[in-house]
Amino acid sequence: MHLALIGYGSIGKRIVAWLADHPVQQLTIMVRSGAIGQTLGDPALAQAAKAAQVTDDIGTLMEGKPDLVVECAGQAVVAAHGPVILTAGLDLVVVSVGALADNDLRQRLAAASEAGRAELILPPGAIGGLDLLSTLALAGDVQVTYRGTKPPQAWRGTPAEDLCDLSYLRQPTTFFDDSARDAARLYPKNANVAATLALAAGSFDRTRVQLIADPDATGNAHSFDVRSPAGSFSMQIESSPSADNAKTSVTTAFSVISEIIRKRAALAE
Numbered sequence: 001m002h003l004a005l006i007g008y009g010s011i012g013k014r015i016v017a018w019l020a021d022h023p024v025q026q027l028t029i030m031v032r033s034g035a036i037g038q039t040l041g042d043p044a045l046a047q048a049a050k051a052a053q054v055t056d057d058i059g060t061l062m063e064g065k066p067d068l069v070v071e072c073a074g075q076a077v078v079a080a081h082g083p084v085i086l087t088a089g090l091d092l093v094v095v096s097v098g099a100l101a102d103n104d105l106r107q108r109l110a111a112a113s114e115a116g117r118a119e120l121i122l123p124p125g126a127i128g129g130l131d132l133l134s135t136l137a138l139a140g141d142v143q144v145t146y147r148g149t150k151p152p153q154a155w156r157g158t159p160a161e162d163l164c165d166l167s168y169l170r171q172p173t174t175f176f177d178d179s180a181r182d183a184a185r186l187y188p189k190n191a192n193v194a195a196t197l198a199l200a201a202g203s204f205d206r207t208r209v210q211l212i213a214d215p216d217a218t219g220n221a222h223s224f225d226v227r228s229p230a231g232s233f234s235m236q237i238e239s240s241p242s243a244d245n246a247k248t249s250v251t252t253a254f255s256v257i258s259e260i261i262r263k264r265a266a267l268a269e
């Protein structure tokens, strides 16, 4: 298998660490130009693949015709490179699912997937329960309320800094209560799960999102309630944060790894 990663942060590194025990034939990693040397020097690469290359150029990544491309970089990368990757016939896992809150981009990705006969794969990421939510959404009139609770440091560098004093919180504080569309736009590194729920529910505007900073939180909690005439359920997930990125639940990388395993099995058939 030839695997390509775009982004080598908490998720990319976790995937490469897993590859040490399940190496691929070829690995291509796309990083920013300033990070090429440091990434090439990472000893984890030698164990992850028989051959590894690091580039800052999407053309170079695509030239190698990887069997699977994984975006684990950010929403801007999905917008900049997602359509061209799919049009070229390369299957693409998108982790920064919040990018799909942009209707125009969502349509372009769908059209590119069809034109290139390539699969756009949206992994569950940090949450679960999407199968039942999709089922209830088909039956109609589904209402979703999601609550994302993280420790104050996970909200650094976001608009939450202007909405509450993250350094002096004494109790759980809800600083955002609005649609999944606005959550994905305003909190691109924290509200991808809200976008994933919205896609399964069939509406970014009717999926309600509450974002909470909790000084006593030790990890990232995702809870949501689904109500519909056909059925209702609630889910509560407590996740450990990634060691090198408090915003990202460690489970997310393993959700991507499931997709890598699925692709590898399909190639072996």
Ligand SMILES: NC(=O)C1=CN([C@@H]2O[C@H](COP(=O)(O)OP(=O)(O)OC[C@H]3O[C@@H](n4cnc5c(N)ncnc54)[C@H](OP(=O)(O)O)[C@@H]3O)[C@@H](O)[C@H]2O)C=CC1
Residues within 6 Å of the ligand: 006, 007, 008, 009, 010, 011, 012, 030, 031, 032, 072, 073, 074, 075, 077, 095, 096, 097, 124, 125, 126, 127, 188, 189, 190, 192, 193, 196, 242, 244, 245, 247, 248, 249, 252
């Ligand atoms: N679907 C889900 O459930 C979840 C999705 N996510 C999303 O997954 C993505 C990755 O998460 P995570 O690994 O924790 O994030 P990190 O910030 O740890 O890593 C992302 C890496 O991608 C790099 N990057 C950004 N733009 C480019 C580019 N144009 N070319 C190459 N590299 C680039 C960043 O570099 P630099 O730091 O220089 O910008 C950084 O090194 C994020 O968008 C995050 O919000 C996270 C958790 C759950």
Ligand SMILES: O=C([O-])CC(=O)C(=O)O
Residues within 6 Å of the ligand: 126, 188, 189, 190, 191, 192, 193, 194, 220, 239, 247, 248, 249, 250, 252
């Ligand atoms: O990993 C998480 O806890 C969720 C997250 O950051 C996101 O949805 O963007």
